[in-house]
Amino acid sequence: MHYNKNFYEIRSNNEIFEKIVDEKKDIGYYKLPYQETHDIKEFAKTVKQKHIVVIGIGGSSLGTYAIHNFLRHKQNGKKLHFLESTDPLDIKKRVSKVDLEDSLFIIISKSGTTIETISIFKYLHSLIKIDKSNCVCITENDSKLKIYADKNQMKTFDIPKDVGGRFSVFSAVGLVPLSILGVDIDDLLKGCKEVNDSFFEKEEYHTHILNKARFLVENKNRFNINVVFSYSSLLEGFNKWYIQLWGESLGKLNINGTRQALTPVGLLGPVDQHSFLQLIVDGVRDKTVTFIKIEDFEEDISIPNISLEGLEELDYIDNIKFKELINYQADSTIKAVEELKDIPCDLITIDRVDEFNISKLMYTFQLLTSVVGKFVQINTYDQPGVELGKIILKEKIKKK
Amino acid sequence: MHYNKNFYEIRSNNEIFEKIVDEKKDIGYYKLPYQETHDIKEFAKTVKQKHIVVIGIGGSSLGTYAIHNFLRHKQNGKKLHFLESTDPLDIKKRVSKVDLEDSLFIIISKSGTTIETISIFKYLHSLIKIDKSNCVCITENDSKLKIYADKNQMKTFDIPKDVGGRFSVFSAVGLVPLSILGVDIDDLLKGCKEVNDSFFEKEEYHTHILNKARFLVENKNRFNINVVFSYSSLLEGFNKWYIQLWGESLGKLNINGTRQALTPVGLLGPVDQHSFLQLIVDGVRDKTVTFIKIEDFEEDISIPNISLEGLEELDYIDNIKFKELINYQADSTIKAVEELKDIPCDLITIDRVDEFNISKLMYTFQLLTSVVGKFVQINTYDQPGVELGKIILKEKIKKK
Numbered sequence: 118m119h120y121n122k123n124f125y126e127i128r129s130n131n132e133i134f135e136k137i138v139d140e141k142k143d144i145g146y147y148k149l150p151y152q153e154t155h156d157i158k159e160f161a162k163t164v165k166q167k168h169i170v171v172i173g174i175g176g177s178s179l180g181t182y183a184i185h186n187f188l189r190h191k192q193n194g195k196k197l198h199f200l201e202s203t204d205p206l207d208i209k210k211r212v213s214k215v216d217l218e219d220s221l222f223i224i225i226s227k228s229g230t231t232i233e234t235i236s237i238f239k240y241l242h243s244l245i246k247i248d249k250s251n252c253v254c255i256t257e258n259d260s261k262l263k264i265y266a267d268k269n270q271m272k273t274f275d276i277p278k279d280v281g282g283r284f285s286v287f288s289a290v291g292l293v294p295l296s297i298l299g300v301d302i303d304d305l306l307k308g309c310k311e312v313n314d315s316f317f318e319k320e321e322y323h324t325h326i327l328n329k330a331r332f333l334v335e336n337k338n339r340f341n342i343n344v345v346f347s348y349s350s351l352l353e354g355f356n357k358w359y360i361q362l363w364g365e366s367l368g369k370l371n372i373n374g375t376r377q378a379l380t381p382v383g384l385l386g387p388v389d390q391h392s393f394l395q396l397i398v399d400g401v402r403d404k405t406v407t408f409i410k411i412e413d414f415e416e417d418i419s420i421p422n423i424s425l426e427g428l429e430e431l432d433y434i435d436n437i438k439f440k441e442l443i444n445y446q447a448d449s450t451i452k453a454v455e456e457l458k459d460i461p462c463d464l465i466t467i468d469r470v471d472e473f474n475i476s477k478l479m480y481t482f483q484l485l486t487s488v489v490g491k492f493v494q495i496n497t498y499d500q501p502g503v504e505l506g507k508i509i510l511k512e513k514i515k516k517k
Numbered sequence: 518m519h520y521n522k523n524f525y526e527i528r529s530n531n532e533i534f535e536k537i538v539d540e541k542k543d544i545g546y547y548k549l550p551y552q553e554t555h556d557i558k559e560f561a562k563t564v565k566q567k568h569i570v571v572i573g574i575g576g577s578s579l580g581t582y583a584i585h586n587f588l589r590h591k592q593n594g595k596k597l598h599f600l601e602s603t604d605p606l607d608i609k610k611r612v613s614k615v616d617l618e619d620s621l622f623i624i625i626s627k628s629g630t631t632i633e634t635i636s637i638f639k640y641l642h643s644l645i646k647i648d649k650s651n652c653v654c655i656t657e658n659d660s661k662l663k664i665y666a667d668k669n670q671m672k673t674f675d676i677p678k679d680v681g682g683r684f685s686v687f688s689a690v691g692l693v694p695l696s697i698l699g700v701d702i703d704d705l706l707k708g709c710k711e712v713n714d715s716f717f718e719k720e721e722y723h724t725h726i727l728n729k730a731r732f733l734v735e736n737k738n739r740f741n742i743n744v745v746f747s748y749s750s751l752l753e754g755f756n757k758w759y760i761q762l763w764g765e766s767l768g769k770l771n772i773n774g775t776r777q778a779l780t781p782v783g784l785l786g787p788v789d790q791h792s793f794l795q796l797i798v799d800g801v802r803d804k805t806v807t808f809i810k811i812e813d814f815e816e817d818i819s820i821p822n823i824s825l826e827g828l829e830e831l832d833y834i835d836n837i838k839f840k841e842l843i844n845y846q847a848d849s850t851i852k853a854v855e856e857l858k859d860i861p862c863d864l865i866t867i868d869r870v871d872e873f874n875i876s877k878l879m880y881t882f883q884l885l886t887s888v889v890g891k892f893v894q895i896n897t898y899d900q901p902g903v904e905l906g907k908i909i910l911k912e913k914i915k916k917k
């Protein structure tokens with residue numbers, strides 16, 4: 118008989134950190150900050166089309182959308198479209214906004230056989246001639262999609278086998294479309310690098326992430342919901358990306374066979390002050406809240422000095438810049454939540470709306486996810502739970 | 518000494534139903550299905566502008582967006598815009614898409630002094646002359662906004678005092694903009710009426726809603742998260758509306774002073790199969806799931822019969838209509854979740870994409886919310902938890 122004393126133990130922070138250091142060699146996303154981007158940038162320069170159509174779902178689109186959404190006002194005027202849902206009305210609506218004759222189609226699928234992606238790709242073939250002049254594929258180097266691309270002499274970019282979909286935004290998956298849009302992908306990687314280096318080299322920095330992860334894990338039965346409350350519409354895409362990252366990574370059976378889960382919720386202030394905030398403030402204490410605010414929006418529009426007859430009591434808002442107002446709103450909500458004293462919350466402040474800052478934010482959340490995964494002893498990087506549905510789907514269609 | 522035996526009791530279904538019948542006279546949304554719509558329809562006919570700009574937040578916009586989003590492909594070509602966030606970059610982006618000279622501005626605020634709404638309204642004054650020719654106000658009949666409108670001879674529509682923001686979609690709040698867009702508002706009310714009449718008159722129907730509410734309440738500590746998993750992009754707005762309705766209505770201290778909360782999550786299939794589904798399937802059993810699917814999309818685009826070299830293994834999807842594919846996907850996910858046997862789930866099927874069906878769906882959720890509220894002994898219709906933040910905000914700005 119043998120008894121394994123470490124089987125259901127939560128480790129010390131040091132041991133968890135050592136485990137993360139160990140997995141660096143097998144998990145590809147840790148290496149992405151140091152990749153060579155020359156080929157991607159050179160390709161991006163050659164793209165003449167005005168419309169960029171990303172065909173990809175989940176990890177193949179959410180990260181790109183998050184960064185595009187954050188930096189939209191700083192891009193080069195090309196129009197980015199996403200085709201991912203199989204909803205026929207959604208496909209029709211989105212395709213109607215695309216100038217098909219002036220489009221580059223970017224097909225993204227890690228496995229190369231994602232049913233939504235290939236269905237939509239086939240549908241596009243019935244609308245427009247697709248060949249190497251208007252199509253590139255981003256996929257694993259030995260996938261069926263890669264074979265297709267090679268047979269048609271299409272340009273391809275590689276998704277490394279050890280980079281999972283929801284950790285792939287800083288691989289070609291995100292960098293190719295973003296570079297075409299004029300996003301400075303080297304600055305993106307600089308942000309990743311700074312976070313990665315700090316995490317592995319500075320004790321202060323990894324202690325911070327380890328402590329947060331430990332708190333979330335040790336209180337996961339009480340606070341099973343983790344809210345990200347972002348005070349800017351620019352972070353709408355980030356919220357969606359976070360939901361996939363957190364939910365799909367951490368919703369797992371662990372090595373003890375017990376179900377783990379921390380449920381992500383993404384909110385946008387100030388809109389969701391008029392919706393979800395009531396639930397946070399007066400509801401059951403089952404949520405942690407991470408507020409995110411932007412220090413400087415670099416946009417100076419303000420509320421004019423106009424008195425509206427009947428509405429004079431609101432004149433105190435005159436001459437305030439909207440960027441000040443939204444941060445007053447953030448600060449007021451944060452203060453109101455803090456004063457309750459029994460809702461665990463923290464605040465991330467983004468200095469500026471640029472590449473460097475969004476990638477730091479996203480990379481930090483990736484690290485936090487990895488650390489929580491280690492604490493709860495799961496495989497953070499797989500998604501075995503969705504296989505059954507795919508098998509049933511294939512049977513259903515083939516039976517038809 | 519006196520002991521009140523009913524203080525922390527869950528009542529019988531009958532008693533709960535009686536309480537709902539009782540509150541009908543005080544809670545305005547139950548009366549909305551029977552309202553007169555002549556005035557709204559006549560006004561809608563007079564609107565010549567191409568752009569319709571709704572300035573309103575939370576309950577003043579989410580319901581309209583939900584119905585607009587569902588019926589978008591059936592409308593009359595007018596362009597609907599929403600201004601709600603105080604994010605300066607968001608305001609700039611949205612305003613840039615509006616032809617201000619050819620716009621009708623609809624200002625919606627129940628209280629008449631919502632800070633986001635009035636801030637944006639003032640900002641618009643600095644861009645374009647706003648008067649009775651291009652502006653209407655929807656508000657309570659004695660609000661400050663009503664005074665403003667009257668002073669400027671602007672057309673106004675009334676939000677009844679006993680109709681709360683998140684229950685106001687079938688009042689002028691939703692009906693005015695939707696009618697202008699060509700939505701058949703009488704058909705909307707017909708759907709509400711059918712649900713309301715069935716609920717109050719047919720035992721079978723209210724038993725169904727009461728049983729569902731009872732299950733959710735009796736298991737609320739185990740299943741504290743209620744997922745709505747909608748298989749159509751058309752329901753994206755509905756999901757957002759549901760999140761406000763559920764979260765803000767049910768996140769309350771009850772008459773025993775204990776915190777209540779059922780946390781809403783809105784998902785869109787098939788996209789979120791690639792994100793949140795893993796968490797549902799393998800994660801902790803803390804979620805109920807309500808699937809919603811659309812029986813007929815009335816859109817016949819299909820996957821063409823095209824074999825792509827290298828991708829031949831996917832030829833089994835050829836000739837399938839997308840509306841079939843998305844429902845195969847829904848059915849497969851539902852089957853996979855059902856087979857687990859320990860995730861409570863139910864399925865709502867919408868027959869057709871029309872006014873009658875979306876209002877039935879939304880009205881049913883309103884009733885379900887009211888019934889759950891009665892079970893947990895809260896005031897479903899107020900939102901006291903957000904007041905502190907508003908007070909702090911006002912102080913912060915005035916101090917500036």
